[in-house]
Amino acid sequence: MDRFLETFFNPVVMAKYAPDVIAGMGVTLVIAAAVIVAGIALGLGLACLRAYRRKIPNFFIICYADIFRALPPLVLILILYFGFPSIGIRLSGSMVLFIVLSLTLAAFAEEIFWAGFSSVEKGQWEAGIATGLGFTRTLVYVALPQAVRLAMPPLVNRVLAITKMTALGSAIGVVEILSASTTAQSFSGSATPLTLSVIAYLAIFMPMVVFARWLENRTAWKKR
Amino acid sequence: MDIFLDQFFNLAIMQKAFPLLLKGAWMTLQLCVAVILLGLVGGLFVALGNLSPRRWVRWPTIVYTDVFRALPPLVLLIFIYSGLPFAGIKVSPFTAVVIAFLLNNSSYYAEVYRAGLISVAKGQWEAAASTGLSRTQSLIHVVLPQAVRNVLPDLLSNTVEVVKLTSLASVISLSELLYSADMARSVTYNASPLVLAALFYLVLLWPLVRLVSHFQRRLAA
Secondary structure (H helix, E strand, C coil): CHHHHHHHCCHHHHHHHHHHHHHHHHHHHHHHHHHHHHHHHHHHHHHHHHHCCCHHHHHHHHHHHHHHHHCCHHHHHHHHHHHHHHHCCCCCHHHHHHHHHHHHHHHHHHHHHHHHHHHCCHHHHHHHHHCCCHHHHHHHHHHHHHHHHHHHHHHHHHHHHHHHHHHHHHHHCCCCHHHHHHHHHHHHCCCHHHHHHHHHHHHHHHHHHHHHHHHHHHHHHHHC | CHHHHHHHCCHHHHHHHHHHHHHHHHHHHHHHHHHHHHHHHHHHHHHHHHCCCCHHHHHHHHHHHHHHHHCCHHHHHHHHHHHHHHHCCCCCHHHHHHHHHHHHHHHHHHHHHHHHHHHCCHHHHHHHHHCCCCHHHHHHHHHHHHHHHHCHHHHHHHHHHHHHHHHHHHHHCCCCHHHHHHHHHHHHCCCHHHHHHHHHHHHHHHHHHHHHHHHHHHHHC
C-alpha cells in the first residue's frame, strides 16, 4: 500500500509539478472554450442554412456533416499538422487542434440542430408565415427557440465528448494537461504526474458530466 | 494544385503503402470486435447497477459511469500503459487499449442502455412476472429486446464513436490503421498514406453514419 501511494500520490512530486499541470489546465480550458463557441456557431449556422432546403448547399452540408462524423479527429489532426506544411501552410499545434475539433463539433451540432428543426411541427412554420413574418424571421423567432431546446441534452453530451478530445493535442506538442503531465512523468520518473492529470480532468469535466445528467433527467421528466 | 495532389493524393505512394495499411486495418478490426463486445456486455451490467434498487450497488456504479465519462479516453490509455508499469504491472499495448476502452465504453453504453431500460413501461415487467418468469428471465426475454429497439440509433452512433476511438491506440504504438499510416507518412515524407487511412475509415464508417441518420429521422417521424 505504501508503495502504491509512493508511486501514484507522491506529495513531493505533486508539489513540484502541480504548477505545470495547472498551466496545462489553462491551455485546455482556452482551447475547449474556443472550440465550443466556434463549433456550435458553425453548426447552428449550417443547420439554419439547411432549413432553406436548397438542393446544392444542402448536398454539401450533408456531405460535410457525414464526413466529419465518420472520421476520427486524430486522423485529421495528423493530416493538418504533418501534411499541410509541405503545401506551405504551417499551423501551430493548438491551431490545428482548434480547427479540427471545431469542425468536428460543428458537424455533430449541425445534425443535432437539424433534428431539432425537423421535429418542429409544420403548423408552427405555417403559423409563423401566416402572421406575415416571412421565412427567415419564422426560422429565427419561431422554429429556432424550439429547436434549441430540443437540441440541448444531446448537444451538451457531444460538447463534452469533443472538448475531452483536447487531450489529443498531446500528440502534436500542445502543452495541455496530458502533455504537461507526461513530460513531468518522464522527468520525475514517477507516475504521480499522471495522477495529477486525472485529477485535473476530473475537476474540469465532472461538473459538466453532472450538468449533462441533470439536463437529461429534467427533459426526460417533462416528457411524461 | 500539383503540389497539393502530390502531397495528399499521390497514387504511387498510396499504392506502396496499401499493404501496410491493410494490415493495420485488420488490427483495427480486431480491436473493434474486442472493445465493442466488451463495451456492450460491460455496459449492460453497469446500467443494471445504475438502476438497482439497492443503494450500495447503485451509487458506486453511478460514480463509475460519471468518472469514466469525465476522463478523456486518451488519458485513461496513457495512465494504464505508462502509469501501471510503475506499480509493477506491465501491460501490452493491445491489453492497455482493451482495458482503457472497456472502462470508457462501458460507461457510455451504460447510459444508452439505461435510457432504453427506463423507456420500457413497468407493466411489461409485471406482465412477465405474472407469467411465472423470474427477474432475469423477464429482463432477457421481455424487457431487454424492447429497450434495445428503443435506443438502437444511440447504440449504433456510440459504436461509431468506439470505432473512431480505436485510432487513439496509435499513440501507444499499437500498429493499427492510423499508426501504420503515420509510419508510412514519416518514411515517405508525404501525407498521402494518412489520406488513404482517412478513406479506409470513411469506407468503414460512412454507411454506419448514414444508418444512424436514417434511424433518427424514422424515430422523429
